[in-house]
Amino acid sequence: MLPVSVPALAPVPHDPDVVIVGAGSAGIAAARRLIAAGARVAMLEARSRIGGRAVTTAIRGHALDLGAHWLHNGPINPLVRLARARKERLRLAPQERHLFIHGREAGRAARAESGRAFAIAERALTLAARDPKDRPAASALPMLGPAGREVRAIHGLISGRPFDEVSLHDVPDMDYADNFFIAGGLGAYIARLAEGLPVALNSPVTEIAFSKQGVSITTANTRLSAKAVLVTVPMAVLQTGAIRFSPTLPATHEAAIHGFTQGVYEHVVLHWPSAPFRGADRLARLSGGRREPPGLLTAIDNTPFHFFELDQPYAAALDGRDTDAPARLVRAVLGEHFGHRAIRDLTVCADTRWRHDPWSRASWAVVPPGLVGNRDILKASVDGRLWFAGEALSRAQWGTVGGAWEEGARAAGEIAGSLALKS
Ligand SMILES: Cc1cc2nc3c(=O)[nH]c(=O)nc-3n(C[C@H](O)[C@H](O)[C@H](O)COP(=O)(O)OP(=O)(O)OC[C@H]3O[C@@H](n4cnc5c(N)ncnc54)[C@H](O)[C@@H]3O)c2cc1C
Numbered sequence: 001m002l003p004v005s006v007p008a009l010a011p012v013p014h015d016p017d018v019v020i021v022g023a024g025s026a027g028i029a030a031a032r033r034l035i036a037a038g039a040r041v042a043m044l045e046a047r048s049r050i051g052g053r054a055v056t057t058a059i060r061g062h063a064l065d066l067g068a069h070w071l072h073n074g075p076i077n078p079l080v081r082l083a084r085a086r087k088e089r090l091r092l093a094p095q096e097r098h099l100f101i102h103g104r105e106a107g108r109a110a111r112a113e114s115g116r117a118f119a120i121a122e123r124a125l126t127l128a129a130r131d132p133k134d135r136p137a138a139s140a141l142p143m144l145g146p147a148g149r150e151v152r153a154i155h156g157l158i159s160g161r162p163f164d165e166v167s168l169h170d171v172p173d174m175d176y177a178d179n180f181f182i183a184g185g186l187g188a189y190i191a192r193l194a195e196g197l198p199v200a201l202n203s204p205v206t207e208i209a210f211s212k213q214g215v216s217i218t219t220a221n222t223r224l225s226a227k228a229v230l231v232t233v234p235m236a237v238l239q240t241g242a243i244r245f246s247p248t249l250p251a252t253h254e255a256a257i258h259g260f261t262q263g264v265y266e267h268v269v270l271h272w273p274s275a276p277f278r279g280a281d282r283l284a285r286l287s288g289g290r291r292e293p294p295g296l297l298t299a300i301d302n303t304p305f306h307f308f309e310l311d312q313p314y315a316a317a318l319d320g321r322d323t324d325a326p327a328r329l330v331r332a333v334l335g336e337h338f339g340h341r342a343i344r345d346l347t348v349c350a351d352t353r354w355r356h357d358p359w360s361r362a363s364w365a366v367v368p369p370g371l372v373g374n375r376d377i378l379k380a381s382v383d384g385r386l387w388f389a390g391e392a393l394s395r396a397q398w399g400t401v402g403g404a405w406e407e408g409a410r411a412a413g414e415i416a417g418s419l420a421l422k423s
Contacts, residue, residue, distance in 0.1 A: 001057040005188035007195040012042035022232035024052020025401040026389040029408030037416040046204035056185030063185040074178035077402035089183035098284035117147030138164035157294040157311040160263020169372040209246040235260040236361035256374040262362035264312035269350040273304040326351040364399035365392035387411045
């Protein structure tokens with residue numbers, strides 16, 4: 001599907017100071033910062049579009065995000081700050097959520113019980129994480145009664161892996177206050193931020209050679225030499241060996257890259273005008289059926305579009321099946337909860353497969369128990385010539401566009417400093 005926003009790009013210089021591999025959020029942030037510092041920058045992007053795991057497409061005339069959609073953590077998210085400075089239209093995500101039990105909106109008592117369970121879980125996770133010894137995050141959850149299933153499912157969904165595969169020391173912030181959506185879609189916003197940048201599209205990098213003297217970057221069509229290179233490629237892609245490093249990376253970097261697991265989070269995009277969800281942009285949890293889906297985002301931007309979210313176990317169960325399997329699954333689950341008459345006008349418009357996309361291979365990078373140091377290890381440059389950035393390196397905002405942006409800007413600042421540019 002085509003992106004709704006296609007920025008005008010500049011040609012890449014033949015003699016760049018810095019090559020940036022990947023034109024997603026981290027690469028775009030880095031390029032803007034380096035160019036502002038006076039560097040000649042060349043960006044090499046494997047896909048035929050910029051934006052990476054943030055892309056907005058038009059479905060039935062509506063702008064919908066197939067990748068990142070939320071601007072999380074407003075107070076610390078650099079993309080929220082930038083949006084405000086640019087006078088972009090942000091809308092605060094609502095606090096109200098839907099809870100349906102056997103297809104009926106739950107009463108006040110059930111909603112309060114669910115809220116209490118999340119608050120207890122939050123406190124328990126925060127306290128347990130103070131113990132210097134790391135362990136699986138799920139092991140820190142107290143007994144929470146029937147609401148415990150919901151807590152585990154939501155934490156697993158937003159972590160990208162079942163919660164017992166996630167480091168307790170790395171649990172993402174569950175505070176959903178101060179989250180935003182941006183008018184026209186998050187992918188379109190990221191694309192606007194790439195306007196005028198020097199990007200060569202359809203240019204997968206296959207080899208990076210580095211030494212104290214400089215770097216040499218190879219694609220199928222070109223070889224560029226530069227003073228420094230910044231690699232913003234997803235960890236799961238680096239794990240495949242798609243880019244050969246010469247000499248090989250230091251053992252610490254190599255181990256850190258291979259220590260991440262693949263976070264899986266996929267959207268099945270629904271058009272469902274008669275859906276029972278009132279109010280725009282609310283999360284919904286369906287409880288009580290034989291199958292309890294991990295979560296939905298409903299009435300997106302007050303339209304008849306909804307995301308049925310797939311967590312890692314749901315997505316894995318669809319792997320190897322035919323292309324209609326996600327649509328059948330959604331119809332079966334929603335039919336079971338709301339009755340088959342209720343879904344007569346439901347259409348499944350798209351389902352994402354980031355986990356199979358050769359340029360992402362995952363939705364984000366997850367740290368298993370005991371490996372939380374991986375994010376910081378990769379922040380160290382190799383020989384003062386080769387840097388890494390991307391969502392995987394962010395401690396406070398991993399798995400997000402804001403974290404990727406922050407890390408791209410951080411690495412760019414260091415590169416500018418090392419090249420004695422104004423940073
Ligand atoms: C379905 C889904 C929903 C999400 N929801 C949210 C959300 O609501 N909010 C949020 O903040 N985050 C969300 N995320 C996560 C967010 O999309 C990512 O954290 C962020 O986009 C990562 O940015 P990045 O720059 O680190 O990596 P990417 O965006 O992946 O950019 C890396 C770039 O490198 C390119 N590349 C790969 N290999 C090569 C190569 N060999 N040579 C050249 N280029 C290469 C890729 O094509 C890509 O453009 C979601 C992700 C998914 C998949």
